[in-house]
Amino acid sequence: MEQHSDTFLENASAALKNSAQAERRDFIALFAPLIRTAAVEGFAEFDTLRAHVKRVRQHSLDHLEYYLGKFEHEAVHNGNHVHFARDGAEMNSIVLEICQQHSARRVAKGKSMVTEETGLNSFLQRAGLQVMETDLGEYIIQQAGETPSHIVAPALHKSAGEIRALFQSKHDLGARELPETVDLVSEARQVLREHFMKADVGIIGANALIAENGYSMLVTNEGNGDLCANLPRVLIVCTTIDRVLPLAQDATAMLRLLVRSATGQAQTCYTSFYSGPRRENDVDGPIETHFVLLDNKRSDILGGDYREMLECIRCGACLNHCPIYTSVGGHAYGWVYPGPMGSILTPLLTSLEQSNALPNACTSCGRCAEVCPADIPLPDLLRDLRHEETTKKLNAPRWRRGLKMHAWLARHPPLYQALTGMVIPVLNLFGRRRGSFKRLPLASGWTGQRDFPAPQKGTFMQLYKAKLKRQAAQEAKRNHEH
Amino acid sequence: MSTSARSDIFSRLREVSRDASAEQIQRERQALGTAVAPAPPAPGLCLGFLTNVLKNRGSVDCASSRSEAVKAIGHHLYSHFRSHRLVAGNDPRLAAMPWRDAGVLPRFGSLEAGEPVALSFAQLGVVETGAILTWTGRANPAANNLLPEHHIVLVDTADLVATMEQAWERITIESEKNGRPRGINFIAGPSSTADIEGQLVYGAHGPRHWHVILLGNIPADALALARSSASV
Known part of the structure; x- marks a missing residue:
């Protein structure tokens, strides 16, 4: 997928000007946290489970070579062809x-962020294949020639009116x-049903791969992924190497966290496990099944400082709770994965x-880490990326100079205290009456959007020292009285 | 290309994976134990299951005998379709149902275009999530789960399990006996989508209506209690 992350600020400004979309994002920001909270509160031991699944995920990643090998062995035993791809281009090929x-002409595709990452659709289309997305949201954006704005609900940025107009022009x-x-849902159902029946190849993703038995797990509400997995004569499961879990029960344990965090359900309408091609006495199912397992830098991430990010289960909770994502929407991030996890x-x-703009799209409010079912310290990882950005000199020299000055000042407490001790009372003097400033020299970046609150009379250190002084005086007085 | 990609990926993983024998790794995983499951919504497997099916927007019926189950199926068919026809998989349990008791006319096989109702006999019912579980095969073609307008599912009370872990135990027994099923499907509600403006709509691609009939020795007040507990 083409990347536009370098223009995040421009993308975000444009998104903020689209008030209809902003209203729909406000709705997500209000509604999605409510249904998640209700689901999590209905499961008293959610945090205990979160800790258990985290340990299992860490264990799986610690021994990924073993578990991936075991999965491959079991999957081959189940009758699958297992392929490995170092990067997106290899997966597509x-x-x-x-x-x-298989001389295929038509492909029915279930929702897969991994194939968004590799740009599989356009690659197959260029080779002359007809590729149809079958998840309703993905179908809508495919028809509109757009990209997903959310990893769980890819077309939430569009209004029913826009979708109606789209269907009117395309159907x-x-x-x-x-x-x-x-009616819109029924229309898509009818159009896609026909495509399912005619498709030669089905392509789906996987929410997990199970090492002990070679099954892949697919979690959906619509059932489109299952139609892709059952009706065409060839099935291809495209996913990444880090999705492997040791045991079947680990996949369903993770499912408890995933579904509550994503849609507020206890289980989605369809949770399916597929092992391979149709068996001797089966009456249906694909005659040939493939797994294409993508690395695309996951093994590098595994060996680096950001390995916890591989524990992400793609629920979208961090998006729904992020003040930046819910303000500017997914397209502003300019690639496949938006919000905190995408940054x-x-x-x-x-x-x-x-x-490098993305790790800066963060207010450090910490809500993403609070709700993350995989317990990933997202704000810490974002901060580390910002640190790396500065170390690699990717941010503006003016910004780095400012940070350097601040760091130097912070390492010289007497000077820091003396300087703030002068500035704060002045700000207090001029801003006291109104309580805030509309404009401030050197702070136009702040005051351009909102007022700057006037500080109280003294700095923290001045107040702290005054308090110590008072306490010492009281102590001395008490000692004197005794 | 694929072989060298495989060796590249595995050699990279070897560099970053922790050194341990297969036995050590398995012991380590075993030491991590089993996950906690949510408490059932009500005491008793039947009541808990019925409550969660209702929460999943399924409709429910109870039947104390096979004859009553057939009558419940007949009633559902007639009230929705003014018909007594349906499609059912080649499941010996379904073949042995006393269909004449309600004049129901099943056709055994896979659902075909124009047939609106399919019946499955679930392998399991999972109380934790109110899901039914089927696996693919002659007894339950995938089309019967996925393509009808109405999906009717019979669940025997003897096949209710409390948690998904217990469901896996039963699947493992089946796999050891008859080989791993090609597909294992937990179904927890009619097919749904909220992809348009977050508005929940049933009947996205699969069934618009999901009707579960619990068959067996069920406490008399279970259905009424489930209805009141699911509506809270």
């Missing part, structure tokens, strides 16, 4: 080769007007040079 071997509707949302993954999977 492997998938195309499989399609060509042969005759006199049908599709007045309600339910870490994008620099790691592409480069910090291309995306």
